[in-house]
Amino acid sequence: MGFRLHQVDPFVGGMLMQPASARFIHDFITISAAAPEELTTIANVMPAPPMPFVPAEWHNKLVVMSFVCYAGGGDAAERAIAPLRKLATPIVDMVKPMPYAQIYPPEDDSYHPIGTGRNMLVDAIDKRSAESMIEYLSSSPATFSVAQLRVLRGAVARVPDDATAYAHRRRFAMINIGNLVQSVEELTAIKPWVDTFEKAIQRGPEAAYVNFLMDEGPERVRRAYPAGTYERLMKVKRQYDPTNLFRLNQNIPPST
Structure with missing residues (x-):
């Protein structure tokens, strides 16, 4: 097996926190989708955490905490990131040159929260999707909720769908709905809210990214693969693990 390494020095990245609104979310995604391929963004629509670097007047208010990465530096990085900064005056701006x-x-090894997540792939994040995010996240029954938005494009989308097990390469974006709760019992109680939130923002066929699935059952695993890909993976499983010995995973059984 061979790997191709890419030099990423200089590199500009960091966290950008700005006030959340439906228009901001829609415009942020539109800019991210049209940006140079050197720029990658992850937008987290969430309540601002009560942390020292966040002004107290913004604690627990809905914000977009984005992580911005530009593989390069200098004027090109500034030009690529500037449209995101201009969308709204940053509450926190930690974007800078860094390794x-x-x-x-x-990571904090002592931190073990109780949480649940829902991963989905969508063909669009339109204005109504953005409005739904504000609506649902403003009325979440969980202790903490977040919608994480990742625009998908670039080199990943240029690989043929049938080249690897990951075959959702033409989808527009990935969304993760995450929730933290106080007890295991609350996980069941919050599921209807997650289900309706997912339906409100789903655009296109239901699908998921396998590495972000939780313990959600075989049907959710099937959503991670188109039918043809799933059949090919079952064939591989029958050949190399016909007894399903390696099953403590997002399992693909040898047969239906």
Whole structure:
């Protein structure tokens, strides 16, 4: 197996926090979709956390906390990121030149929240989708809820759909709905809210990205693959693991 490495120095990235509104969400996604391929964004629509770097007057108010990454530097990086900054005056702006590895800070091994998530792939994030995000996140029954938006494009979309197990390469964006609760019992109670939120923003056929699935059952695993891809994976499973020994995963059984 061979890997192709790409130099990403210089690199400009970091967190940008701005007030959330339906128009802001729609415009942020539109700009991200049209941006140079060197620019990648992840937008988290969520209540602002009560952390020291967030002004107190914004604590728990709905914001878009985005992570911006530009593989390059100088004027090109500034030109690519500027339209996002101009959408609304930043509450927090931590975007700066940095080593690529610093974009992912160390995780706190002692933090074990109780949560649930729902992953989905969509063909659009339109104005009504953005309005629904504001509506649902403003009335969430969970302790904390977030909608994470990732525009999909670039080199990933240029690979043929049947080249690998990941075959949803033409979808416009990935959305993750995440929730934190106080007890395991609340996970069941919050499911109807998650279901209706998902339906409100689903555009196109239902599908998911397997690496973001939780323990959601075999039907959700099937959604991670188009029918033809799933059949090919079952064939591989029958050949190399006919007894389904390796089953403690997002499992594809040897047969239906």
